[in-house]
Amino acid sequence: DVKVTQSSRYLVKRTGEKVFLECVQDMDHENMFWYRQDPGLGLRLIYFSYDVKMKEKGDIPEGYSVSREKKERFSLILESASTNQTSMYLCASSLRARTEAFFGQGTRLTVV
Amino acid sequence: GEDVEQSLFLSVREGDSSVINCTYTDSSSTYLYWYKQEPGAGLQLLTYIFSNMDMKQDQRLTVLLNKKDKHLSLRIADTQTGDSAIYFCAELLMDSSYKLIFGSGTRLLVRP
Secondary structure (H helix, E strand, C coil): CCCEEECCCEEEECCCCCEEEEEEECCCCCEEEEEEEECCCEEEEEEEECCCCCCEECCCCCCEEEEEEECCEEEEEECCCCHHHCEEEEEEEECCCCCCCEECCCEEEEEC | CCCEEECCEEEEECCCCEEEEEEECCCCEEEEEEEEECCCCCEEEEEEEECCCCEEEECCEEEEEECCCCEEEEEECCCCHHHCEEEEEEEEECCCCCCEEECCCEEEEEEC
């Protein structure tokens, strides 16, 4: 079974804090993704990575950065958290040539 | 540009069929997906269809693809209360980005 694990289910952070969301997959997938999910907006791609140390901006990268130092781990960083970054964050991974993306259980982040 | 649209809500009686519709815009899509999200959980892949197919059946699920109209539908036969969830349509872009573009999700409510 493919497993994508996000380090926290729920997080509460203060405005201006630096926040790290961690994601680990155990299936040697090349591609990893970070999405945020907001009501009525579906899933929007923040960043993705197709290899170690490689990253590409998605549709809404502003206010975020990412790190992929190891193949199995993809970190999303909020440099200075703001209240409009309160959301559900979903990590996913997929094989380069395959099509199916596997998702983690999500991290619900609240910025106060 | 890339866009995937779905209606936001569908309510059906238990035992009836449910049909969830989706339209997409990008002609370079090759794979189209249906994901299910139960409350508090990540996304689970239900089924997918390749763009050279017009129908795929998998037990209670039937996917229909009208490539000319860029219209995708998911039919759930004999809908059960356990099918209550949010259903996301997604397209895989086969340009250089290999991005997954999601719709906003359709919330299916199954009434007893």
